[in-house]
Amino acid sequence: MIDVAPRNSLSLALAGERAKLVSWPNGRRTIGFALLAAVLGTAFFLLTVAMTAGKTLAELTTRQSLEVTLMGVDVANITVIVLAVLFVSEESRTRLVEVSVALTPRRHNIVLAKALLMAAVACAVAVVATVLVVVEGMVILALNGVEVPSLTEGWVLRMIFGTMLMLPVHAVVGVCFAYLLPNALLSFLGVFGVMSLPSLATLLPQELGRAAQFLLITPAVHTISGVSQPGAIDYTSALSAVLILAAWIGLVIPAAIVTFRARDV
Amino acid sequence: MPGYAPRVNLVESSTGTDVVAPTVGDVIEARGLTKKYDGRAVVSDLSFRVRPGIVTGFLGANGAGKSTTLRMLVGLVRPDAGLATIGGVAYRDLPRPASQVGILLDPNAVQRFRTGIDHLTWMCRVSGTNPAVIPAKLEAVGLEGAGRQRIGEYSLGMCQRLALAGTMLADPPVVIFDEPINGLDAEGIRWMRRVLRSMADEGRTVLVSSHLMDEMEKTADRVIIINQGRLVEDVTIPELTARTAGDCVVVRSDDDTTLAGELRAVGGRVETVRGALDVRDVTTERIGQVALACRIALVELRPVRTTLEEAFLSITDEATPAKVMQP
Numbered sequence: 001m002i003d004v005a006p007r008n009s010l011s012l013a014l015a016g017e018r019a020k021l022v023s024w025p026n027g028r029r030t031i032g033f034a035l036l037a038a039v040l041g042t043a044f045f046l047l048t049v050a051m052t053a054g055k056t057l058a059e060l061t062t063r064q065s066l067e068v069t070l071m072g073v074d075v076a077n078i079t080v081i082v083l084a085v086l087f088v089s090e091e092s093r094t095r096l097v098e099v100s101v102a103l104t105p106r107r108h109n110i111v112l113a114k115a116l117l118m119a120a121v122a123c124a125v126a127v128v129a130t131v132l133v134v135v136e137g138m139v140i141l142a143l144n145g146v147e148v149p150s151l152t153e154g155w156v157l158r159m160i161f162g163t164m165l166m167l168p169v170h171a172v173v174g175v176c177f178a179y180l181l182p183n184a185l186l187s188f189l190g191v192f193g194v195m196s197l198p199s200l201a202t203l204l205p206q207e208l209g210r211a212a213q214f215l216l217i218t219p220a221v222h223t224i225s226g227v228s229q230p231g232a233i234d235y236t237s238a239l240s241a242v243l244i245l246a247a248w249i250g251l252v253i254p255a256a257i258v259t260f261r262a263r264d265v
Numbered sequence: 266m267p268g269y270a271p272r273v274n275l276v277e278s279s280t281g282t283d284v285v286a287p288t289v290g291d292v293i294e295a296r297g298l299t300k301k302y303d304g305r306a307v308v309s310d311l312s313f314r315v316r317p318g319i320v321t322g323f324l325g326a327n328g329a330g331k332s333t334t335l336r337m338l339v340g341l342v343r344p345d346a347g348l349a350t351i352g353g354v355a356y357r358d359l360p361r362p363a364s365q366v367g368i369l370l371d372p373n374a375v376q377r378f379r380t381g382i383d384h385l386t387w388m389c390r391v392s393g394t395n396p397a398v399i400p401a402k403l404e405a406v407g408l409e410g411a412g413r414q415r416i417g418e419y420s421l422g423m424c425q426r427l428a429l430a431g432t433m434l435a436d437p438p439v440v441i442f443d444e445p446i447n448g449l450d451a452e453g454i455r456w457m458r459r460v461l462r463s464m465a466d467e468g469r470t471v472l473v474s475s476h477l478m479d480e481m482e483k484t485a486d487r488v489i490i491i492n493q494g495r496l497v498e499d500v501t502i503p504e505l506t507a508r509t510a511g512d513c514v515v516v517r518s519d520d521d522t523t524l525a526g527e528l529r530a531v532g533g534r535v536e537t538v539r540g541a542l543d544v545r546d547v548t549t550e551r552i553g554q555v556a557l558a559c560r561i562a563l564v565e566l567r568p569v570r571t572t573l574e575e576a577f578l579s580i581t582d583e584a585t586p587a588k589v590m591q592p
Contacts, residue, residue, distance in 0.1 A: 016391025023383035024376075095374040098341055099431070102368045103391045105340040105357035264342040 013104045013113035021117060026090075027083060031125060034079035038129035039136055042072030046140045057144045066149045066156060067227060069137030070163045076129040077167050081191050084118040084174030089184035097265050108257040115175045115253060122171035126164035134160065155226055162225020169217060169245055170195070176252035179260045198234050209233065220244040291317045291438045291470040293338060297347035300333050300494075307333050308494040310347070315472045315489070317438070320465045322485030323474040324577060330494035331474040332370070335443050338472075339368050351439055363392030367432030367440040372424035372448065377417035381408055381427050384416060385434065394435045402430040407456070421448030429460070439470040446480055458484050478574035488573070492581045502573055509576035514549050516542040517565040518556060527555050541565065 021027050045068050050056055057065065091097045104110050138148045149156045170191060177187040198219050201212035210233060213219040219234035220241035221227075228235040236244065293315035300308040308330040315321045325331045336342035338349045340357045351359065351366055359365050375384055382399055389396040403412045406426040411419065419427065425448050432440055442461075446454045461484055465471045475481050481488060482502060490498040498505060518524050521542055525535045533547035544552060549568055556563050571579070 012391050012393050015393075016387050019383075019387035019390040020376075023379050023387065025378055090376065094376045095371060096376050098370060098374045099388070100391070101341055102339050102370070103363045103388060105359075105362050262343070264336070 009104060009106055009109045010112055013109040014116060016100070016103065017110075017113045017117045020091075021087070021121070024087075027087065030079060030083045030086070031121065034076040034083070034125050035129055035132060037079050038072035038076035039132050040072070041075035042069055042133040042136050043140065045069075045071040046137060057141065057146045060146070062147055062149050063155070063159075065137070065141055065146060066159055069133055069141070069149075070130070070159065072133035072136070073126065073129050073163050073166070076125055077170055078192070080118075080122045080125055080167050081170050081174040082188060083121070084171040085178045085184050085187045085191070087118060088114055088175055088178035089187060092265075093184075095265075101265050107260050111175070111179060111253065111257045111260055115172045115256075118171040118175050119168040122167040123164070126167035129167075130160055130164050158224075158226045160225075162221060162227070165224060165245075166218075166221045169221065169249070172249055173217070173252055176256035179256035180252070202233060214240060214244065217245065217248055291352055293439065293441070293470060293472055294350045294353070295334065295338065295347065296349075298334060298337050298344050298349060299346040300330075300337060300342060301345050306494055308337070308344075308491075311491065311494065311496050312347075313489045313496060313499050315470055317470040318465060318468050319486040320461050320471045320473060320484055322481040322488040323472055323491070324478065324481055324488050325474075325476065325491040326581065327476055329476075329491050331476075331491065332443055333494075334491070335370060335441055335472075335474055338441060339366065339370075341370070361393070361435075363388075363437070364394065364435035365437050365439060367435075367437040369425075369428045369432045369440075369442045369445055371443070372421065372428040375416050375424060375427070378415060380413050380415055381419070381430075382412040384427065385412075385431060388431050389434055392435055398434060399430075402433055405433070406430045422450060422453050425449055425453075425457075429457075438468070440464060440472070442471075442473045444475055445473060446475065446477065454480065478572070478577050482573035490577060490580065497580050505576045505580075506571045506573060509571045509579050512545060513569040514544045514547070514552060515565060515567045515569055516544050516552055516556075516563065518542075519562045519564065520559075523559060524556055524561050527559050528552065531555060543569075 045052070046057065046065075049060065049068055053060070053064075053068075060068065091100060100110055101107060104113075134151075141148050151157065151160075173194065174187065174191050177190045178184065181187045181190055194216065195218055197216050198213060201209045201216070203209070204212060213234045214236055219228060219236055222234055223236045223238060223241040224245075294313075296312050298308050298311040299306060311330070311334060323331055323335070333342055337344045337347075338351070338356065339362075340355070349356065356362055356366065379387075381403065385399045385402065386396050388394075389399065399412070400409070403409050406429050408423060408426050408430065411423060416424065416427065425445065429442075429445070432442075445461075446457050449457055458480075461471055461473060465486070473481075473485065485502060487501050488498065488505065489496065500508075516524065516528075517540070521537065525537070525542055528535050528542070528544055528547055531547060531551065533552075534545040536543045547555075549566060552566060553563065
């Protein structure tokens with residue numbers, strides 16, 4: 001056929017999804033909002049630490065001050081989940097999914113392309129948001145006469161990279177939940193629920209609550225980032241944490257593919 | 266309003282690169298397609314073939330199962346039974362589906378915040394087509410000035426044209442259109458008719474669904490008619506209308522009474538209807554010969570032709586035990 005490049009379906013689907021994202025004004029706005037929300041979130045959490053933690057900034061340990069600084073990335077994370085869910089659900093709502101499936105009839109390529117693209121966007125947002133909030137946090141901490149975490153220390157870098165990891169993982173889960181659940185609100189609440197389950201798990205009997213931590217994303221991310229230390233209820237070993245995240249990705253993507261394949265569009 | 270610019274031939278594109286000419290491999294085939302919703306069969310054991318080089322109309326009343334069938338052909342809806350193939354291959358197994366089959370199912374299946382160019386760009390990306398073709402395609406469908414407008418500002422007719430441009434991005438040899446004239450004005454309908462004709466003349470396989478019989482009579486060469494999800498006819502329009510008319514000839518003369526008697530004598534069945542004779546089982550030529558032999562002057566000698574709509578109503582009435590649908 002004319003002008004048709006011989007490429008595999010996944011790379012074509014990825015190129016198509018990228019073109020959709022580039023021409024999605026609300027997507028661009030949401031990404032911008034995620035970065036703004038990260039900056040505002042960090043400022044808010046650092047400047048209200050006396051109310052939320054009952055301590056002044058100066059009374060926080062260096063680890064605690066970095067944790068509070070990185071809370072802006074958590075805010076960006078929630079925004080990225082919204083982005084990921086809407087990237088899928090808006091297509092169903094507007095019935096553009098019919099055209100997408102007609103052009104890419106092997107539907108698993110659509111799911112994989114959306115998941116990969118959202119993971120990439122989430123990584124980019126995570127990097128930019130983290131750089132912004134770390135710089136912002138250092139400025140605020142320095143202005144308040146508090147010791148600034150050194151970026152050359154291993155635990156600092158681990159916490160930063162571990163926190164950044166949260167965004168692509170949740171973005172992929174968001175994409176998949178949008179295929180698994182019937183609408184955007186339920187999908188977002190589903191991902192938010194998964195994020196919040198560790199807190200709810202603490203209400204369970206201790207052994208059960210502890211076991212539940214080994215099934216959830218947030219404890220795994222906290223373990224990788226070092227936010228959870230050995231002895232904490234949500235601490236899993238680093239290997240367990242990696243396996244937990246891999247298992248989540250390895251389960252939700254096939255589940256989304258099976259669900260999407262079975263659906264009449 | 267510019268028309269769709271047909272190519273000179275199928276092996277030379279506007280960019281000068283080679284294309285694959287349509288072959289027997291471009292035949293659309295449905296075999297025993299069945300789809301049920303809530304236990305009710307919307308499409309039932311439907312089989313047909315669509316060949317290249319002609320416009321094939323896919324007719325049925327609203328709710329007859331046309332759209333569901335087309336969606337099964339291209340994998341949007343999973344059949345409960347049966348198989349749909351294009352060139353002998355299931356649509357999802359085609360190596361380059363977007364470049365082999367152009368599909369226009371719903372012109373409103375767009376995201377209205379995009380511009381027409383943005384919409385076609387992502388379609389090009391996902392089909393592996395060079396986006397450089399977009400201006401030519403927009404011009405071909407008469408949207409050259411509207412490409413940078415948001416689709417939200419488009420009329421339904423413009424959406425229909427945009428969707429058509431999308432189907433033709435890679436010049437596919439097979440096209441499947443569901444109610445393509447919906448939303449088009451009179452000029453747009455004529456334009457669409459020319460588009461479909463030029464596509465068929467280029468050798469493409471053209472399958473067009475519609476519930477508008479007048480339009481299909483002007484556009485299609487062959488029709489597949491379904492009723493309540495079942496195949497009723499798969500036939501050329503002349504065959505269908507001739508059969509429905511029952512080879513009836515209307516005759517008026519200066520002595521109908523004598524002529525009726527003579528025609529009955531040669532085996533004709535004759536009825537008097539509204540001052541004329543409806544003659545069956547005797548050819549027009551033979552009627553003329555009988556009248557001449559009797560020295561009867563003929564005032565009118567006219568084979569009865571039914572319209573496609575009359576033929577459709579006639580055969581769907583026969584096929585429907587209790588008529589519940591409106592065309």
